[in-house]
Every structure is written in structure tokens, then in C-alpha cells.
Amino acid sequence: MMQVEGLVAGYGRIGVLHGASLAVEPGSCVGILGHNGMGKTTLLRAITGLLPCKGGRILLDGQEIQRLPPHERARRGLGYVPQGRQIFPALSVLDNLRFAVAAKGGRDGQVVEEVLEEFPELRRLLDRLGGALSGGEQQLLALARALCGRPRLLLLDEPTEGIQPSINAAIIERIHALRRRGLSVLLVEQNLDFIQALADRILLIQRGRITREIPPTALGDPALVQEFVGTSA
Numbered sequence: 332m333m334q335v336e337g338l339v340a341g342y343g344r345i346g347v348l349h350g351a352s353l354a355v356e357p358g359s360c361v362g363i364l365g366h367n368g369m370g371k372t373t374l375l376r377a378i379t380g381l382l383p384c385k386g387g388r389i390l391l392d393g394q395e396i397q398r399l400p401p402h403e404r405a406r407r408g409l410g411y412v413p414q415g416r417q418i419f420p421a422l423s424v425l426d427n428l429r430f431a432v433a434a435k436g437g438r439d440g441q442v443v444e445e446v447l448e449e450f451p452e453l454r455r456l457l458d459r460l461g462g463a464l465s466g467g468e469q470q471l472l473a474l475a476r477a478l479c480g481r482p483r484l485l486l487l488d489e490p491t492e493g494i495q496p497s498i499n500a501a502i503i504e505r506i507h508a509l510r511r512r513g514l515s516v517l518l519v520e521q522n523l524d525f526i527q528a529l530a531d532r533i534l535l536i537q538r539g540r541i542t543r544e545i546p547p548t549a550l551g552d553p554a555l556v557q558e559f560v561g562t563s564a
């Protein structure tokens with residue numbers, strides 16, 4: 332589905348990614364773990380095109396996309412749920428969704444209706460302002476909004492940040508349901524239970540490079556977790 336080869340990116344003269352490589356197989360969920368500041372968000376932003384790539388290649392279905400603008404990468408199947416969700420707080424839930432469809436150049440009525448079938452709990456919130464939602468509701472809206480672009484590969488940046496742990500199970504189930512329909516996922520997450528519940532493969536990022544792959548079962552071993560991410564399970 333996607334191959335990232337030797338990706339180099341950063342902010343001005345500050346290098347962050349120093350040759351990151353990874354692959355996401357069709358229909359799979361790949362998790363990325365790493366300490367704060369190792370480049371997880373930067374990696375996702377470089378893949379979406381929000382940050383320019385200074386080197387390396389990104390292949391989506393075998394086609395190079397690293398020089399395409401973000402909207403063209405979205406058109407080819409990339410969806411992105413950014414860290415902190417970044418929904419529009421002053422727009423209603425419905426308008427947040429409509430905006431996402433319009434940004435992709437689609438006809439909103441039908442797409443929004445299809446997405447609401449996948450996120451039925453948003454129906455009773457359609458008139459509510461985005462900023463008035465709980466963290467968990469905002470995360471569902473952010474997922475639904477990304478789905479309005481009908482992505483085939485979804486990039487998720489720390490979806491559990493700032494939401495109540497009790498909501499995590501609902502979000503995990505929703506992502507599983509999307510995967511059953513063929514969606515591939517690249518997930519950056521610090522919550523070990525969450526990443527273990529979803530990822531088929533887990534990659535470690537250290538100083539801007541993918542350094543290792545670990546089996547999801549390794550997250551049950553506190554000593555390994557300490558070594559990989561510096562927290563205990």
C-alpha cells in the first residue's frame with residue numbers, strides 16, 4: 332500500500348527525520364512507538380505533504396507522491412487525523428463534516444450520510460459546536476471528518492491524547508470496523524494498550540529513523556517496554 336524510503340524532513344535547518352523507512356501493507360495497521368520528540372508527528376506530516384520532504388521517497392500503490400501537494404495526496408487515498416484533532420471549534424459537527432467533503436471537492440449530502448452511518452453517535456450531536464464536544468466526541472468527529480475524504484490509508488496521530496480512558500475501547504472498536512472494510516492504518520500512539528489492541532506490527536522510531544520492529548506481544552513485557560519507550564506498561 333505505502334512504502335516510505337529514506338525520508339528526510341525537518342523544520343528550517345533543524346533536521347528531524349534522517350532517513351526514515353517503513354512499509355504499510357494493504358489492510359494492515361502499523362503502529363509507531365517512540366519517545367517524545369523522536370519525530371513521530373513530523374513523519375506523519377511529511378507523509379501527508381504538510382511538511383516538505385527534503386529527501387527520500389513515498390510510494391502509494393507504487394507511485395511516488397513525495398512531491399505532490401497535500402490535497403493531491405488526499406485525493407489518492409491518504410487521510411489524516413492530526414494530534415489534538417484540530418476540528419473547527421466554532422462550526423457545528425455537521426458543518427465540520429460538510430467542510431471536509433467540500434475540501435475534497437465532493438457532494439456533501441451523500442458522503443456525510445454514509446459517514447454518519449459509520450458514526451451513528453454523531454447524529455444527535457450534529458447541531459452542537461465542535462468546541463462544545465468532549466474529547467472523546469471530538470476524536471470521533473475527527474475520525475469521521477477524515478473518513479469524509481474516503482481515504483484508503485488513515486494516518487492517526489495520538490488519538491487517545493486528552494480523552495477519557497473509558498472512551499478508548501469505543502474508538503478501538505470503530506477503527507477495527509473501518510479496517511474490516513479494508514482501510515489501512517498508520518498509528519502513532521503512546522498508549523500501549525491502545526497500540527497493542529490495533530497494530531499488526533509495531534515499529535520503533537529513534538532520532539528520526541525507524542530502528543526496529545517489535546511484535547505487539549512484546550508490549551506485555553515491562554522490561555522491554557522500558558527499553559523501547561521509557562515507560563512501564
Ligand SMILES: Nc1ncnc2c1ncn2[C@@H]1O[C@H](COP(=O)(O)OP(=O)(O)OP(=O)(O)O)[C@@H](O)[C@H]1O
Binds near residue numbers: 345365367368371372
Ligand atoms: N514547528 C516546529 N519547528 C521547529 N521544531 C519543531 C517543530 N515541530 C517539532 N519540532 C521539533 O522536532 C522534533 C520532533 O518533533 P515531533 O513532534 O515530530 O516529535 P514526536 O515524536 O511526535 O513527539 P511528541 O510525542 O512529543 O509529539 C522535536 O525536537 C521538536 O521540538
